[in-house]
Amino acid sequence: MPNSYFSNPLMFLIETLFQLYMYIVAVRLLLPLIRTPFTHPLIQTIIRITEPLCAPLRSFMPRSRKFDSAVFLLLVLVTLVKLTLLLSLAGAWPAISGLVLLTAAELFSLFISLFTVTIIIEVLLSWLAPQGYNPVASLIQAINAPLLEPVRRRMPLLGGIDLSPLVVILGLQVLSMLVMPLLLGPVYPQY
Structure with a gap:
């Protein structure tokens, strides 16, 4: 085998x-x-x-x-x-420098995916249980507030729909596309 x-x-x-x-x-x-x-x-x-x-x-x-x-x-x-x-x-x-860069890339990717997933969960919970108290929802809203609130203040509601989660997720993905090649480039030159 x-x-x-x-x-x-x-x-x-x-x-x-x-x-x-x-x-x-x-x-x-x-x-x-x-x-x-x-x-x-x-x-x-x-x-x-x-x-x-x-x-x-x-x-x-x-x-x-x-x-x-x-x-x-x-x-x-x-x-x-x-x-x-x-x-x-x-x-x-990899060499020690490669391991350091891989660690930095892993941590950066961890926070990008953490915020992306929690924003998606917050949106889903707002659709499924919009008015009821949910301890998970309150914690997720607190985690996402530093990212979502500045966008919500600057962006008007379009037909009663809050598009700030979409804008923040798009921003996180663009940020990931800009930063990850810088972190992984020396370790994996093919990217």
């Missing part, structure tokens, strides 16, 4: 599990920037999931009101471990 028989499913599992945890840590990193109380049940769950790995890092990392450097370091370390595992299973290993 070829080596990829077991390595492909293993790579899929590593990619999926690490990506889910990275999303959780990324949301934890955004918590000081959003206006949702830390008593929110989903925020409490996020803190419980991430705190066992953040606590040791916090002992030597500075923390400010708006930025938790221990959470950022955890996100970088988890990304490095994920990339190291995937690259070793693929039989490839």
Whole structure:
């Protein structure tokens, strides 16, 4: 049996599990920037999931009101471990500078996809449950507010339809198309 028989499913599992945890840590990193109380049940769950790995890092990392450097370091370390595992299973290993650029690209892509997905979920929830309280909806709205509110203030409603989510998603995709080749170019010249 070829080596990829077991390595492909293993790579899929590593990619999926690490990506889910990275999303959780990324949301934890955004918590000081959003206006949702830390008593929110989903925020409490996020803190419980991430705190066992953040606590040791916090002992030597500075923390400010708006930025938790221990959470950022955890996100970088988890990304490095994920990339190291995937690259070793693929039989490839870039230079240290390549690994740094891959990590930066992975983190940038993580936040682009996080905001894109949460904006889509916010739109879907506004259609499905427009008036009812939903704890998931309130957290997602708080995450997206820094991106959506400036666009909403400048853009009029067209026939009662808010097109700001579409504008922000298009902007995120264009930003990704501009930045990702700069990050991945030295690592993967064919892009």
